[in-house]
Amino acid sequence: MFLRLGKPGYRVWVLIWIMSLLILWEGIAWALHLFMSPQQAAARLPYLHQVMDASIRYSGTLAEQGAVTFGNAALGFAGGALLGLLLALLMSAAGWLERTLSPYVVSSQMVPVIGLAPIVYGIIHNAAWARILMAAYVTFFPIIIHTLKGLKGASREHLELMRASGASRTAHYTKCLIPSALPGLFSGLKIAAPLAVTSSIVVELMGAPDGLGVLMVSSLYYGHAQVGMFWATIMLSMGIGMISYLFISLIERWLTPWQPEFRSTGGGSA
Amino acid sequence: MMPPARIKSVQAANAVIPIDGSRKDTEGDGIKLSALFRTLLPWLAGAACLTLWQLNFFHVLLSLEAYQLPVPSAIVLSIRDNAEMLLRYAIYSGTEMLGGFLIGSLLGALAATGASFFPNSGKAAVTVLSALNAIPIVALAPIMNNWFGDGIWSRIAVVSVITMAAMAVSLFKGLTSIQPQYDELLHSLAASQKQFLWKLRLPHALPSLFAGLKINMSTSIIGAIVGEFFIASQGLGYLLSDQIRLANMPLAWACIVIAALLGIVLYELVVFTEKKLLPWNQTRTVG
């Protein structure tokens, strides 16, 4: 099969891609600066070195604020993942429950956070809890979708075996359904992990003393002088997102070594 | 007979999971309900919630005021009073949403498909692409405004960017997590890369593709609405942010309700298409 995370090839390739994109960035920025005023060009895409310069100059701040955001993201992500997993399990347990809940789960995702903010703050005066709640709220959906897909994809033979063995409902889940759903769950987590960073930032825009989101808004608000800083925050949040993704991939490999793509020897590799 | 010590009693009696389309009864499930009630339940639950909401149950429970959370009747009245504008804005935002959804999902699918041909670099590319999910809309909206102007295209671009990664990650998983025996079969038939894709990978990945579409359908609603917060001068998101600042909660919630309805209808469309397109996937599923 394809793709072994453990092979150096993969990680080297991530670096190659990042490098090529950065070079592309500088190239486009250079081209933009050829036929636009510096402000206009920088508003579209500033020089990479300008962004790097800001990143290095303010690396301390960025690290600090990044850590705040990442902390929130991780907390919200954990909450959202748990909530998503729980709901998916509940929904897979009974068809009627799925039919009852799914329209509401879906519509919950259609409500923009700003609409909820007054209500959430009205209920929970604690800003920290409000953040966690909102972050969880944004991340749980991909996890439900993918976990549910995984739970439903469990093989019929496996289910029959569990049933014939008189397995309890819990055992059905712990021994059969959840392991079959794990690969799916990890796809959901991989989508949700970078999203958690986003939602953490979104929550920061609803009023927070610090975090990448605050930096982002301020840098935008103060205009051209801060353009390097603005893009530096974007790069950092993308970096955090990518690292969370990589981290989840590592856990996936560790927890689900049986997946075809991780098998050290196997068929079809000729 | 077997030694009694190894028999566990009927303690696990509710451990039944329906397995098979042919099973006529779902008797014995942990939570039983009559068939009629089960079909009606989603509606009943909704009606019950609305009634409680209308009767200020949530307001009392969570000590909320009408100016924080309007009652359904106020929202309905507001929808009626502003029907013409809401419809116009729904079409506008719906266009952004669908446009972005289609472009983003397509780009994500193309990226995943391309990536599936290259073992290491492909997976790495999807990893890098996934970082798109980490750019908040607040940052994207100004950037896209600078790139694509202040018209509808800047929101379409926002939605495209935020829907790309989810599709790429979902579909890539589906395209590459294939049991070796199927790979071996096509390999032995000297199938071309293109045939691997069309005959094996894509059909196998269809459930993942639909998982991606479902996630994107909700993401794109949020993308369009929140994208409009920034500079749009029309659309449901524009109206929502404006009305929230004006503390005109019934109209703000009218926007939310219309957006949610729009989203649910389109979401159900995706679910319906999935059912039509994957007949082999139906009867074997649990629950």
Next chain:
Amino acid sequence: MTSQSPAPIHQAVIPSANKLIDVDHVSVVFGSGSQQVTALSSVTFHVASNEFVSLLGPSGCGKSTLLRLVADLLQPTTGSVRVAEQEPRRARMQRQFGIVFQTPALFDWRTIRRNVELPLELLGTPRKECRRISDELLELVGLTRFADHYPWQLSGGMQQRVSIARALALDPPLLLMDEPFSALDEFTKEKLQLELLQIKRSTGKTFLFVTHSIPEAIFLSDRIIVLSAHPGQVHSIHNVHLPAERQSELRETEAFYQMITTIRNCFHEERDASNVPAFG
């Protein structure tokens, strides 16, 4: 093929109290419309306790379906199935039976040993005991060396043996086996056949066994139920009049050969009676 089949139905008379499995006028219909398939049509038979009963019949005649009915994995469209004088559901909950499916159905995420231990884990057996039993069973099926391998690292026959070991793990009073030896070479098969007979003798277990091998059915069984296809019906039931103590040498006896011919004729007969290629 109809139920007025000319073949004689030898039904051993057994006190009704001893019907461990009682299948009564069971029909199963799958699908609908043009795709409707009557898998079983009014099938009636029973299996007494400590009896070894084999099901023989053409491909697609409903043998696996029958096993799944007994195991409560499927509900009959009409008719009733009782196991140990109760609903199959209750028998299942009481873990009255072990089952070997036609496919190994091993869990990819468990090693061979942990696949074998699965039913024990479900019962909450202590770790040590699990280990002891799985050691013993892996030894029995000759896979001790592969205890820590994963299923996909095993050959087809090896996987099948794992699933046999798994079915035996709980030491259940009833064993349902769907072509358990189909992927095994003759000698491994023979060895395991003798093991099954040994288990039956020493523990009084009951077996409902699906096979395509007429000699295998005869060698192992007390009774053989021959099914006919489309729709699946009981064609005939044969008591095997061979010594209770079965040894390999038995296969060379005249009685054995005769029995083979008798059963084989059932098939031929059926094929000739209906003028269509019944076994295709």
Next chain:
Amino acid sequence: MTSQSPAPIHQAVIPSANKLIDVDHVSVVFGSGSQQVTALSSVTFHVASNEFVSLLGPSGCGKSTLLRLVADLLQPTTGSVRVAEQEPRRARMQRQFGIVFQTPALFDWRTIRRNVELPLELLGTPRKECRRISDELLELVGLTRFADHYPWQLSGGMQQRVSIARALALDPPLLLMDEPFSALDEFTKEKLQLELLQIKRSTGKTFLFVTHSIPEAIFLSDRIIVLSAHPGQVHSIHNVHLPAERQSELRETEAFYQMITTIRNCFHEERDASNVPAFG
């Protein structure tokens, strides 16, 4: 078991130009460390064109692995494999062979008919022609009625027959078959065996066939290769001296029984020689 096995190796002398399959000192090692398994160790044999060669051997001895080597689904750790005097890869690209895997490997999302038509589709065969061929093949394996069903609606034996039909669809000169009849009842099996022989006679195809049934191997083969296990090695090779024209009646002949005994003895011999339960 070692290669100094006392059994005689009858190697038919065949002009080297006629080595359709040439397996030369091939070894395959899976895994590493404590999980390392030597699946095949220095295996050498060849198959001439229009020959029917069976592989016999204990469970897990490397038969499927050998087939996968020939089909270019696996690279030997050492040694070389050549098919039609070229790399297996080129033979595969030229679609020189059809393959029946040990598991049916049907596509869930395709109906039975479209599963059978898959290889034709890959070749770009026109719709009508596909249809004609699949009709014919479904008829051959007796599944015409189930053309529009999905794989999970079929019994195990029926699925196996679909995969046989699929392998025949391209009408390839070489057929690699891994226990293709293991899940079939004796009569369906016999019918398909005769079909294979008929195909061989009329089209000059070559067969490399894995089976656990000694009678089946003898009935079908020109030569039989017996493998021993752990590590998989060629134990002995037997020419089958039976009339080219094989009929069912052949099974009752003295020559046939003798051959069975000869081959069975190879197994016994091996078991006795190494004092371990070699077939477990």
Next chain:
Amino acid sequence: EPSQPAAASSGESEAANPSLTKVKIQLKWVPQAQFAGIYAAKEKGFFAEEGIDAEIIPGGPDVVIEQQVVNGAADVGITGVDSLLVSRDNGLPLVSLAQISQKSSYRLIAKKSTGITSPAQMKGKKVSTWFGSQQFQVLAFMEKNGLDPKKDINLVKQGFTMDQFFNDQVDVATATIYNEYHVVLESGMKESDLDVFNIEDAGVGMLEDTLIAKKDWVDSNHEMAVKVTRAILKGWNYAIDHQDETVDIVMSHVTEGSTTREHQVTMLAEIAKLIRPEGFTEKQVGSFVQESFARTADIALKYGLIKKAANLNEALEKSVYEEAVK
């Protein structure tokens, strides 16, 4: 005259003092010199003097100040008078404790290259301003200059960046004199490249930053409301008098790298002129100037921001301010 803090001088020790009452103050926007007085009050110990432990909560693009205050997420907040009036009109029980800025900060700016040298030339042009409740002084400005704001101009929403202006997506943009105007200058444009129209000078300015609280909170915490107001007003006077020191205080509250000191220096200088305009005494800082309020309320009513005439007597909790400056 820098009053030496009696209780404590630093925020940390303040928080540790259990006898202080916690008060949460919600800012209208991110930490910056726009709110210098509040930061000064905190750092110079004016809150502590009043027995208050002030927690300053920054705003952001998605923060609705009135909702935060009404929810109890904050006790007092800084918002615009326009915003306060419309919230009250929609039933939110909010009142103003003191008026922070006394003049409109709004300027309309156009690049010289557009050729717009007078308001009349804005006819048919694309004009951007902030929406919500903030666009009404621009509407009034247009009408004052003989333009029908509905037909004669194309009014579009302005984000919190000036990119639309830079990208020529709009002809005329709105800028506050304390921030956006300088953002434009800092981008390299010169004052001579711009035409600037002052809304206050046109006589249609609306009041902006005001200190608000929930009515029933004020009723039951009258003393506290007075103390908070007193501390904040004192903070503002200190900030205006010690701009250099106050900018340092502000800079210690902004995230490093999110803005520059120079920008905040300019911001404080400009906002100081709005809070203590020429002719205002220290005592008058925070006062409710009847005429300005009347104008603000009139414009709000005229352009439909509010549906019924504002009751300024109820909207302005004058007693608090009066006691605070006693």
